[in-house]
Amino acid sequence: MTDTTYDATRTTGRSAPPFPLRSRARRRASDTMVRIASTAAALFALVFLFWILAVVARRGAAALDWTFFTSLPSPPGEAGGGLANAILGTAAMTVMAALIGVPLGLFTGIYQSEFGRGTRFGSFVRFTINVMLGIPSILSGLFVYTLMVVTMGHFSGLAGGVSLAILIFPYVARTTEDMLGLVPDAMRESSLALGAPRWKTTLGVVFRAARSGLATGILLSVARVSGETAPLLFTALNSPYWPKNFAEPTANLTVTIFNYAMSPYSDWQRLAWGASLLITLLVLVVTVFTRWRVGEVET
Amino acid sequence: MQEVPAEDRREDLDPVAAGESPRDARSAPPAPPVPEVRDRGPHAVADPSTLEAPAKILVRGLDFWYGDRQVLFGNDLEVAERRVTAIIGPSGCGKSTHIRVYNRMFELYRDQRASGTVLLDGENLLDPEMDLIDLRRRVGMIFQRPTPFPMSVFDNVAYGLRLHYRISRSQLEERVESALRGAALWDEVNDKLDEPGTALSGGQQQRLCIARAIAVEPEVLLMDEPTSAVDPVATAKLEELVDTLKDQYTIVIVTHNMQQAARISDFTAFFYKGYVVEFGPTERIFTNPSERQTEDYITGRFG
Numbered sequence: 001m002t003d004t005t006y007d008a009t010r011t012t013g014r015s016a017p018p019f020p021l022r023s024r025a026r027r028r029a030s031d032t033m034v035r036i037a038s039t040a041a042a043l044f045a046l047v048f049l050f051w052i053l054a055v056v057a058r059r060g061a062a063a064l065d066w067t068f069f070t071s072l073p074s075p076p077g078e079a080g081g082g083l084a085n086a087i088l089g090t091a092a093m094t095v096m097a098a099l100i101g102v103p104l105g106l107f108t109g110i111y112q113s114e115f116g117r118g119t120r121f122g123s124f125v126r127f128t129i130n131v132m133l134g135i136p137s138i139l140s141g142l143f144v145y146t147l148m149v150v151t152m153g154h155f156s157g158l159a160g161g162v163s164l165a166i167l168i169f170p171y172v173a174r175t176t177e178d179m180l181g182l183v184p185d186a187m188r189e190s191s192l193a194l195g196a197p198r199w200k201t202t203l204g205v206v207f208r209a210a211r212s213g214l215a216t217g218i219l220l221s222v223a224r225v226s227g228e229t230a231p232l233l234f235t236a237l238n239s240p241y242w243p244k245n246f247a248e249p250t251a252n253l254t255v256t257i258f259n260y261a262m263s264p265y266s267d268w269q270r271l272a273w274g275a276s277l278l279i280t281l282l283v284l285v286v287t288v289f290t291r292w293r294v295g296e297v298e299t
Numbered sequence: 300m301q302e303v304p305a306e307d308r309r310e311d312l313d314p315v316a317a318g319e320s321p322r323d324a325r326s327a328p329p330a331p332p333v334p335e336v337r338d339r340g341p342h343a344v345a346d347p348s349t350l351e352a353p354a355k356i357l358v359r360g361l362d363f364w365y366g367d368r369q370v371l372f373g374n375d376l377e378v379a380e381r382r383v384t385a386i387i388g389p390s391g392c393g394k395s396t397h398i399r400v401y402n403r404m405f406e407l408y409r410d411q412r413a414s415g416t417v418l419l420d421g422e423n424l425l426d427p428e429m430d431l432i433d434l435r436r437r438v439g440m441i442f443q444r445p446t447p448f449p450m451s452v453f454d455n456v457a458y459g460l461r462l463h464y465r466i467s468r469s470q471l472e473e474r475v476e477s478a479l480r481g482a483a484l485w486d487e488v489n490d491k492l493d494e495p496g497t498a499l500s501g502g503q504q505q506r507l508c509i510a511r512a513i514a515v516e517p518e519v520l521l522m523d524e525p526t527s528a529v530d531p532v533a534t535a536k537l538e539e540l541v542d543t544l545k546d547q548y549t550i551v552i553v554t555h556n557m558q559q560a561a562r563i564s565d566f567t568a569f570f571y572k573g574y575v576v577e578f579g580p581t582e583r584i585f586t587n588p589s590e591r592q593t594e595d596y597i598t599g600r601f602g
Contacts, residue, residue: 118409189404190446190508194459194515195435204458209449 053280060277063270073240073256076265083271085251087278089157089243093236093252094226096161101168101225102218108169109176114202126177132170140166141231149235157243157250160236164225171224175217179210216290223286227279229254253279352379354418355519355549356401361415363396363405363573370396372573374415378519378566383541383550385564385581387557389596392570394553398521401551402438403431419519436463439512441522445504445529447496452479452488455496455507459515474514481547482510483540502533506540513548520544522552526559538563557597561585569593 067082074081108125116122144163149155183206191201207214232238237249238256253275260272356378363371371393378384386394396405403424405411417424424434436459448455456475460466466474475492479485484506488499496507505525512520522541526534541550541563554560560567561581568578569590577584577593588594595601 184444184446185407186442186444186446187448189407189440190442190511191448191458192407193402193404193435193440193442194462194511195432196458196462197432200462205448211449 056273056277056280059270059273060275060280063274064277068271068274072242073271074267076263076268079267081267081271083251083253083256083275085239085242086253086256086275089236089239089251090226090253092243092246093157093161093164093232093250094222096158096246097164097168097225098218098222100162101165102172102222104165105169105172105221106176106214108173109180110202110207112173112177113180114198114206129170129173129177132166133174136230137167137228138230138233140164141234144231145234154247155235155237155249157236157246157248160232160250160252161246163231163235164228167225167228167231168221171221172218175221176214179213179217180206182213183209212293216293219286219290223283227254227283229258233258352382354378355380355420356551357416357418357421359416359418361397361400361413361417363393363400363414364412366410370573371413374573374575376568376575376578378549378551380549381545381547382565383545383552383563384566384568385560386551386553386568386570387555387560387596388570388576389601390555393573394570395523397570398440398523398551398553400425401519401521402435402440403429404440406431432463436515437517438519438521439515439517441505441508441512441520441525443524443527445501445508447499447504447507450496451493452496452499452507453492456510456514459511463515475510478510478514479507481513481544482506483536483543484510500533502529502536505529505533505537509537509540509544513544517548519549519551522550524553524555527555534559557585569596571596 067080068084069082069087070084071080071082072085073083108129112122112125112129116125140163144159144166148159148162152159187205187209188201191205192198196204232252232255236252236255238259239249239251241251243250257272257275257279260268260275263269354377356376358374358376358378361371361374361376362369374393374397376384376397386397388394399405400413400417401419401424403413405413413425415425419434419438422429424438448458450458453475456478457471460471460474476485476489479488484503487503488507491498496504499507505528509520509525526537529537538559541552544550545565552560552564564581566579567581567584569576569584569588569592571592577588577590584593585597588597
């Protein structure tokens with residue numbers, strides 16, 4: 001445009017399409033249909049979620065008082081009583097499961113991401129982890145039942161913790177592999193190029209780069225497992241007493257919900273609702289906390 | 300993307316073999332394919348005496364395989380001490396692959412193999428006996444994209460120092476500062492040493508990586524297209540930096556940018572399809588190439 005002057009009134013005309021155009025009205029109609037269908041599905045799911053939350057909150061809130069957190073359950077038919085023993089038992093078994101399952105999962109994930117990539121053993125491990133993720137949790141309970149409860153002759157908190165650890169393990173292994181896999185190879189190479197040994201590269205650089213994702217994955221898997229019932233039915237069972245050691249049946253919230261909700265006593269049913277709300281809140285708080293934390297790290 | 304160095308893998312998966320078997324499986328290729336016969340011209344193999352500096356690295360007959368696919372064919376090259384040697388050539392011609400042999404970075408990937416002779420100060424660095432950690436302390440590397448570690452600016456630079464040396468806090472601080480000065484970054488970050496390395500700009504991150512590399516006092520710096528991910532202003536700064544670094548270090552730089560090679564290098568090697576087509580003083584390569592392919596490439600007729 002060095003020698004011609006720009007004339008805004010002269011424009012090019014629209015050129016003819018090489019083929020007949022598709023109907024614009026139909027295109028718009030199908031767009032609208034897909035949009036309505038997917039929005040409706042999303043709303044439908046949300047409605048149920050909030051419905052559950054609303055019912056649990058309304059029924060459970062009535063049960064959550066001071067005694068709920070401090071007292072033992074009362075005998076059937078008697079008013080009052082709390083679930084302090086079950087809260088404590090669930091917390092203790094979850095911690096134990098995390099102590100066993102998280103390190104095992106972390107190291108398995110490290111193996112898969114850092115050492116076993118592309119090896120046959122590595123893909124075998126990955127396949128096994130995926131299968132374990134899909135195994136119904138009740139099988140973990142049955143397995144530990146035959147392994148520990150039967151051989152020891154009684155239900156125990158230890159068996160409960162182990163059966164939960166078996167559930168935590170594949171989650172953590174999978175998350176670890178995924179999160180370490182997001183760390184670019186250039187980061188590993190940079191560390192190795194400085195003369196760092198392999199383990200130092202993994203723990204000092206790759207692990208650090210993935211730490212927020214790892215923390216999120218671990219917290220979520222632990223929160224999720226703390227709400228499991230089936231594995232505990234066969235292992236920790238339940239107990240109306242304070243958990244004293246891990247060698248005896250141990251009170252826990254989820255089996256308590258199962259037992260009390262099915263019982264004919266309204267006080268027990270009330271406690272079951274309270275326990276349900278407590279577990280829901282726990283999972284909710286952990287989820288929101290990790291989302292918030294991850295968001296903070298990323299910005 | 301497999302990432303097991305030969306020695307680790309053997310220990311992990313084959314504990315029996317770890318003790319006795321020599322680690323030469325990788326450097327012994329299967330039946331080597333017959334390389335394409337072609338005249339590589341009088342300058343392809345420069346006599347070391349044509350360099351006006353002694354050869355820090357001397358490459359002879361370097362072949363390289365990705366699995367069964369050979370990608371480097373009989374590379375011969377001399378890298379002059381305390382000079383900048385540029386490696387140019389079209390994408391996929393083996394430039395990066397070639398320099399990744401110098402610190403044996405390729406061994407991270409199990410299907411990659413090299414054979415031939417690469418002498419560093421007269422010692423074959425492909426020798427399985429060569430200590431990898433020591434080799435990599437002596438031969439540092441800068442990558443295409445800056446890779447600051449997820450830690451503070453200070454810890455980034457201190458990382459390599461802590462790896463290799465027993466060093467007091469005050470000595471550490473001194474060395475970190477001098478490395479950052481050496482990378483022309485100190486004035487920009489001296490009040491940000493505790494901030495994460497990722498908070499710096501792209502060009503600053505790349506200079507941080509250079510500071511991190513020179514902190515351990517390497518003898519050779521390999522740069523794999525170090526300016527490809529930064530803007531022109533940062534590129535100019537990096538080029539200036541390369542010019543000052545060559546007083547102390549032997550530099551090999553892979554670049555797509557021919558002007559960059561012409562500006563900053565003393566010697567240039569032109570790679571094409573895995574062969575070193577031409578190698579010589581940069582000025583001659585760019586003004587009077589003796590190979591047709593080199594001339595076509597630097598005049599932009601292909602590539």
